[in-house]
Amino acid sequence: MKTAYIMQKEIKESILTPKGFLWYILTSIILSILSYLFLTNSELSLLDQGQMLYMIMNFITALGILIGLVFGADAFAGEIERGTLEALFLSPASKMEIAMGKLGAAISNWGIIFAISLPYLFVVGKGGQNVLTGIVYLLILGTLLAITFSAFSMGLSARIKSMKNSLIISFFMFLLAGAPIFLSAALRRTWFGRILDLINPFADAINTFDSVVIDSQGFSYQAGRVAIICGYTLLSLWFLKRSVSGLEM
């Protein structure tokens, strides 16, 4: 119950504010521009529906992760910098209850981004195959990645106690996770590229979207990658727990 009150406070502080609304309006504008380009641009409109859907799913996942990283970096370091964490620690809420409340707010943020993106996904994917399956995968993997990256960033925030530094490190880790995307197609087919692809949670998610939406492959093809993402989620939750239990003012 204390977790719920803390989550409610975090949502009011970060989401239900003019700044929070601005994030979502920007999200809508960017998604509108992307969808418009996909559907009207003479070169982009040559892509089939599946590829358009796949690209927009990647963008939504990346956006959810990035905003989650900002939430995570602010969670403890931001409160320490504003001098508000000590009062929270004086209450009988345990450190994990506080962390879970903050993580809950970060996941709610992902939920809102996902909800905003739904109409765009349906419009862009209209007439294509595997639209619903793709959206279900986006919901599941996006949620797991939002938890993974927010919890990681939150753990760093508790350890480093500097919002700026934890944000920089988190962004760097996210870029590392996305690194396989920047490799050439030939390099990605080598053993090195394959391993790099497999161990990166973000790359695992977009490869899964590719496999589900474009190649219409079933769950058995995705299970390994989904399991790896789940592993990262558990690992980041463990990291968060360790970091928060050692957090001192």
Added chain:
Amino acid sequence: MIISVEGLVKRYDGHTALDGLDFSVEEGDIFGFLGPNGAGKTTTIRILNAIIKADSGNILIDGHNVFKEPLAVKEIINALPESNGYYEWMTAHEYLEFFSNLYEEKKSKKDIYPLLENVGLSGKEGHLIRSYSRGMKQRLGIARALVNKPKLLFLDEPTNGLDPKGRRDIHDLLIDLNRKHGTTIFLSTHLLDDVERLCNRIAIINYGKIVREGELGGLKGKGTIEDIFFMSTKEGTL
């Protein structure tokens, strides 16, 4: 005895902040905890508040072991830290309601009003905290520290930066709390006026050790409070 501290040691990166601290506080006291900057006052309070861990020692608060039952201790104590920040986007009422919800015994919305009235903020409950003056924020901090009707209240430099009127108001509030509600107050300060006006017992800490402890009246027989303070903290010895 509401606080019993034995052999408390805390080290930071090889520096000993608390070096075998021993003291006790009786229920109903306004206990002054004095010391120069860096003597270990804030560290002691944070350990007593179960916010940071000690390296060794033993602390009982109202019979609860602070290291083993931190959440039980937090239900019966509260504190106003030295650099208390506020959720400035909240109103005073929302702020107190939020903290009240984190305790077993929650306050209803209308129970928040008397708290604000006690600290002289009635009529301002709907204002955003960011519009408050420093003195008003300090009073709100005290109201926050009273949401759970604590048996023991820790205040770390509560009158720092306040004008004489603000200081007088806080003094009156603390005396009222102690006399009417029996709240034990642990007051950390280096403002000797505050100690003289409020406290019945004091302890002086220097270099992480208690160098003097006792009834204020008894100690004052040896000179003014200022004399006692300087004699006790000079070179860390008596």
